[in-house]
Amino acid sequence: MGFFDLAKQRYSVRAYKPDAVEDEKLKQVLSAGALAPTACNLQPFRLVVVRTREHLDALKKLYSAPFFVQAPVVIGVYADLGTAWVRRDGKSYADVDAAIVMDHIILAATELGLGTCWIGAFDAQAARDLAGLGAGWEPVAFTPLGYPASGQPAKRRKPLEELVTYL
Numbered sequence: 001m002g003f004f005d006l007a008k009q010r011y012s013v014r015a016y017k018p019d020a021v022e023d024e025k026l027k028q029v030l031s032a033g034a035l036a037p038t039a040c041n042l043q044p045f046r047l048v049v050v051r052t053r054e055h056l057d058a059l060k061k062l063y064s065a066p067f068f069v070q071a072p073v074v075i076g077v078y079a080d081l082g083t084a085w086v087r088r089d090g091k092s093y094a095d096v097d098a099a100i101v102m103d104h105i106i107l108a109a110t111e112l113g114l115g116t117c118w119i120g121a122f123d124a125q126a127a128r129d130l131a132g133l134g135a136g137w138e139p140v141a142f143t144p145l146g147y148p149a150s151g152q153p154a155k156r157r158k159p160l161e162e163l164v165t166y167l
């Protein structure tokens with residue numbers, strides 16, 4: 001699929017079939033995440049792959065919407081605060097790097113016919129407990145990964161004129 005079709009076809013999937021995600025597809029999705037650009041190429045992130053059935057209770061504590069645990073796999077992107085690039089004025093790019101990684105994952109999944117949904121409204125402590133990576137690791141984003149059980153709704157977006165400023 002070309003990029004512009006991919007961008008149009010990606011949507012937040014909130015219903016999943018129980019069908020397994022093939023190992024090869026999972027690897028392709030994770031590899032796309034690993035190809036994401038990061039500030040100074042520091043790659044300050046960890047991808048945590050959670051097999052839903054084996055961690056059902058922990059995932060329900062993390063995010064309670066039923067669709068979250070319908071998919072066979074959940075992927076979390078955690079940022080390494082101690083390693084991420086920090087701009088001269090003190091702004092850390094840890095979240096930015098992790099967000100780009102998650103976007104690569106989500107677009108790669110779409111290309112492979114898989115569904116995803118950015119999850120930002122998770123319980124951060126439950127996310128830390130789940131991965132056990134230590135204090136310096138910030139959970140940034142999660143997504144279920146599985147085959148969609150619902151169709152794509154119409155996109156609702158602001159018109160370009162509201163979103164773009166030409167100087």
Ligand SMILES: Cc1cc2nc3c(=O)[nH]c(=O)nc-3n(C[C@H](O)[C@H](O)[C@H](O)COP(=O)(O)O)c2cc1C
Binds near residue numbers: 010012013119
């Ligand atoms: C940073 C971020 C956090 C989000 N967090 C959630 C979330 O916690 N739960 C949820 O159902 N959707 C979440 N979404 C999905 C948005 O609601 C969705 O992307 C938006 O409504 C546009 O719809 P679309 O993804 O289908 O194009 C999040 C999206 C982003 C980018």
